[in-house]
Amino acid sequence: MSETFTSVSQEEAGFRERARLSFDLDADICVIGAGLAGLSIALEAARLGASVAVLEGRHIGWNASGNQLGTVMPGFALPLAELIERIGFEDARELWTLSKEGAEFVRANATEENMPGIGPTDGVLEVSNVDAGDRLISRLQMLNEDFDTEAEGWQVDRVRAALKTDRYFHGVYYPKAFQVDGRKYVHGLAALARRAGARIFEDTPVVSIDHSGIRKRIVTPSARLRATHIVLAGNIHLGAPLRRLSETLLPVWRYAGITAPLGERVHEIIAFKGSVMDSDGVDHFRIVDGDRLMWESPETTWAARPQRFAGSVRRRIRSIFPQLGNVEITDMFGGATGQTVHGMPQIGQLRKGLWVASGFGRQGMNTSAMAGQMIARSILWGDERWKLFSPFELVWAGGTTGRVAGQLVGIWGRASSAAAGSLARYRERARVKDREREARLAEANRAAGTGPRRPPPGVRPRPAPPPKPVAEAVEPVPQDDSASR
Ligand SMILES: Cc1cc2nc3c(=O)[nH]c(=O)nc-3n(C[C@H](O)[C@H](O)[C@H](O)COP(=O)(O)OP(=O)(O)OC[C@H]3O[C@@H](n4cnc5c(N)ncnc54)[C@H](O)[C@@H]3O)c2cc1C
Incomplete structure (x- = not known):
């Protein structure tokens, strides 16, 4: 196991010729897929002394x-309250601790020394689209006291001093969460894995596996490999090696854009350096390269060219920060995440020597790192903590029907989030008006030397006018370009 790492050179960071597997090979562990999950497993297993071969059908980080955006948080895509409800407090706490260890694994790898230009910075702010102060307090207590996670509650005023928009209410600030250049990290990880002794072959799709014997066989178009362990880390594209596994994932494509430089005004409007994400998982953004805005928002359940969504990202930015005007989007990117039915990743041993690490959804940085550590340690040290994931079985994601339902759920989620946000803002405006009215009334009473006027006995006070129905208060949900498909 190698404990010290030197920095990743340009060549190692991705600008090098790809090696394809063109000869038969034997290894302890064969990892299928060179994404975050596959490479984290390869790195950890190679550090622990195993011989590891990674087979990637396209190229590293394809x-x-x-x-992706490179925001590293503790926890999972599944909200903490739902995790506790599903498996109970104690197990949820253990899983949460593992997820934090995953984040620390990323932090230890993503240093400027190991990965020049990776730019780690601390602090992530999660903001609420609705006025949910009470819920926030109980969540903070739970995070700080029961889950040993530093989190600070921000009142509405503080959130709005940092983010000049009335869209957001309270916030939870995670001082120890952090961000790195998400598009570079995977290449840095590959370089570290190589340094530790793992061999990575690109343009090498695995077309079939035979996992029945002790030594398992892996077939690619140009060569064969034999290994004692196979780790399936192909996410939604795994395909032929175990098609039924791919069918347990709902593919969700997520897209992000980067604006042209916005100048100093962006810092006046967004005076927060780290990543910001809303509590409904709709928007996720931060300032990059000094004065550009990187913004992730739309999602689809079918593959589309990210460039198609530049308009959606632009409109989304304008709807949250109208002061920025019509920003120019100069770069779009995106990829498919694998979402499980239960919202938790698939981590574990399917049968002796056949492992799975996928379904990390939109929170893959810390969770794939955690999977890497757990699987490698289980193979090499017999650590059995991956069994904590057993309650989250492989459930069929519903094929095409599942995708359609997924898209509807996504749209419903966004629409209901927008509706809840509009309603909260409506209530806030109403409260301000009420306070102003009361102050005017009190002033008038003082001037007239009378107390508050009461209706004469037997006369019922006139009820306040009802609030506008939600439908009227709701601003139209910005439609993705894809809606016209
Ligand atoms: C726009 C966007 C922003 C995101 N932002 C964040 C963020 O800020 N923080 C965060 O925590 N997460 C984020 N995520 C989520 C995160 O990127 C994913 O959860 C994570 O990358 C999944 O990694 P993976 O290794 O499981 O899958 P993948 O990245 O899909 O990698 C799997 C690899 O396996 C290969 N493969 C598949 N089948 C085979 C085969 N048969 N043979 C050989 N190779 C095969 C594929 O070619 C692919 O390269 C974001 C995602 C997107 C799209």
Whole structure:
């Protein structure tokens, strides 16, 4: 196991010729897929002394892993309250601790020394689209006291001092969460894995596996490999080696854009350096390269060219920060995430020597790192903590029907989030008006030397006018370009 790593050179970071597997090979562990999951496993297993071969059908970071924002948070895509409800407090706490270890694995790898230009910075802010102060307090207590996670509650005023928009209410600030250049990290990881002794072959799709014997066989178009362990880390594209596994994932394509430089005004409007994400998982953004805005928003359940969504990202930015005007989007990227039915990743041993690490959804940085550590340690040290994931079985994601339902759920989620946000803002405006009215009334009473006027006995006070129905208060949900398909 190698403990010290030197920095990743330009060549190692991706600008080098791809090696394809063109000869038969024997290894302890064969990892299928060179995304975040596959490479984290390869790195950890190679550090622990195993001989590891990674087979990648296209190139390193080809899908989501090479096209993501690099925000590293504790926890999972499944909200903490739902995790506790599903498996109970104690197990949820253990899983949460593992997810934090995953984040620390990323932090230890993503240093400027190991990965020049990776730019790690601390602090992530999660903002609420609705006025949910009470819920926030109980969540903070739980995070700080029960889950040993530093989190700070921000009142509405503080959130709005940092983010000049009335869209967001309270916030939870995670001082120890962090971000790195998400598009570089996977290449840095590959370089570290190589340094530790793992061999990575690109343009090498696995077309079939025979996992029945002790030594398992892996077939690619140009060569064969034999290994004691196979780790399936192909996410939604795994295909032929175990098609039924791919069918347990709902593919969700996510897209992000980067604006042209916006100048100093962006810092006046967004005075927060780290990543910001809303509590409904709709928007996720931060300032990059000094004065550009990187913004992730739309999602689809079919593959589309990211460039098609530049308009959606632009409109989304304008709807949250109208002061920025019509920004120019100069770069779009995206990839497919694999979402499980239960919202938790698939980590574990399917049968002796056959492992799975996929379904990390939109929170793959810390969770794939955690999977890497757990699987490698289980293979090499007999660590059995991956069994904590057993309650989250492989459930069929519903094929095409599942995708359609997924898209509807996504649209419903966004629409209901927009509706809830509009309603919260409506209530806030109403409260301000009420306070102003009361102050005017009190002033008038003082001037007239009378107390508050009461209706004469037997006369019922006139009810306040009802609030506008939600439908009227709701602003139209920005439609993705894809809606016209
Ligand atoms: C726009 C966007 C922003 C995101 N932002 C964040 C973020 O800020 N923070 C965060 O935590 N997460 C984020 N995510 C989620 C994160 O990127 C994913 O969860 C993670 O990358 C999944 O990694 P993976 O290795 O499981 O899958 P993948 O990245 O899909 O990698 C799997 C690899 O396996 C290969 N493969 C598949 N089948 C075979 C085969 N048969 N033979 C050989 N190779 C095969 C594929 O070619 C692919 O390269 C984001 C995702 C997107 C799309």
